[in-house]
Amino acid sequence: DIQMTQSPSSVSASVGDRVTITCRASQGISSWLAWYQQKPGKAPKLLIYAASSLQSGVPSRFSGSGSGTDFTLTISSLQPEDFATYYCQQANSFPPWTFGQGTKVEIK
Amino acid sequence: EVQLVESGGGLVQPGGSLRLSCAASGFTFSSYDMHWVRQATGKGLEWVSAIGTAGDTYYPGSVKGRFTISRENAKNSLYLQMNSLRAGDTAVYYCARGFPGRAFDYWGQGTLVTVSS
Numbered sequence: 001d002i003q004m005t006q007s008p009s010s011v012s013a014s015v016g017d018r019v020t021i022t023c024r025a026s027q028g029i030s031s032w033l034a035w036y037q038q039k040p041g042k043a044p045k046l047l048i049y050a051a052s053s054l055q056s057g058v059p060s061r062f063s064g065s066g067s068g069t070d071f072t073l074t075i076s077s078l079q080p081e082d083f084a085t086y087y088c089q090q091a092n093s094f095p096p097w098t099f100g101q102g103t104k105v106e107i108k
Numbered sequence: 109e110v111q112l113v114e115s116g117g118g119l120v121q122p123g124g125s126l127r128l129s130c131a132a133s134g135f136t137f138s139s140y141d142m143h144w145v146r147q148a149t150g151k152g153l154e155w156v157s158a159i160g161t162a163g164d165t166y167y168p169g170s171v172k173g174r175f176t177i178s179r180e181n182a183k184n185s186l187y188l189q190m191n192s193l194r195a196g197d198t199a200v201y202y203c204a205r206g207f208p209g210r211a212f213d214y215w216g217q218g219t220l221v222t223v224s225s
Binding site: 091 | 143145152153154155158166167168202207210211212213214215216217218
């Protein structure tokens with residue numbers, strides 16, 4: 001199975017900051033990577049698919065990049081509604097579909 | 109509007125069984141792969157099962173032989189039959205739609221399964 005490792009596990013940031021979260025796959029996954037945002041008590045929400053494609057309705061301050069084993073989710077200017085936990089997920093080699101352990105973005 | 113609504117969660121004793129349902133609306137259900145994903149309290153996301161449009165099914169090792177995913181296209185419904193439940197199966201269970209980009213683009217609100225004596 002492909003293991004997904006996110007870093008950092010948590011990050012403290014202020015409104016307006018640029019935030020970068022990384023995700024590393026244990027083997028190459030081409031560009032088959034998705035990013036999700038989850039707020040407490042809510043279901044995950046798809047932000048990015050195929051590494052860099054923005055899901056419909058997602059603000060353009062979110063962007064994704066990378067291919068192979070190393071990927072990045074960037075929030076260009078953090079907004080109050082962006083404080084949440086973010087997960088990456090590989091979709092290159094399945095089953096199983098596997099997720100990273102999550103990165104919590106907290107208010108500084 | 110795409111909607112996925114799970115039901116069937118609850119408290120069950122170890123070794124017991126439970127059947128989850130997911131009612132889909134707002135899209136052509138038969139045209140999409142569907143998945144179950146679970147999340148233990150305070151933990152990350154774990155994919156649990158998938159079913160393709162042709163009825164092909166997939167499971168991780170942790171639930172293979174104990175869980176069975178199925179779909180009833182005429183009723184726009186997805187199911188998860190869970191047998192031989194263990195404490196480690198305690199989680200919120202989400203149904204999710206498979207996206208052609210190989211992600212999960214719509215999720216239900218989740219249903220809580222608690223396995224405890």
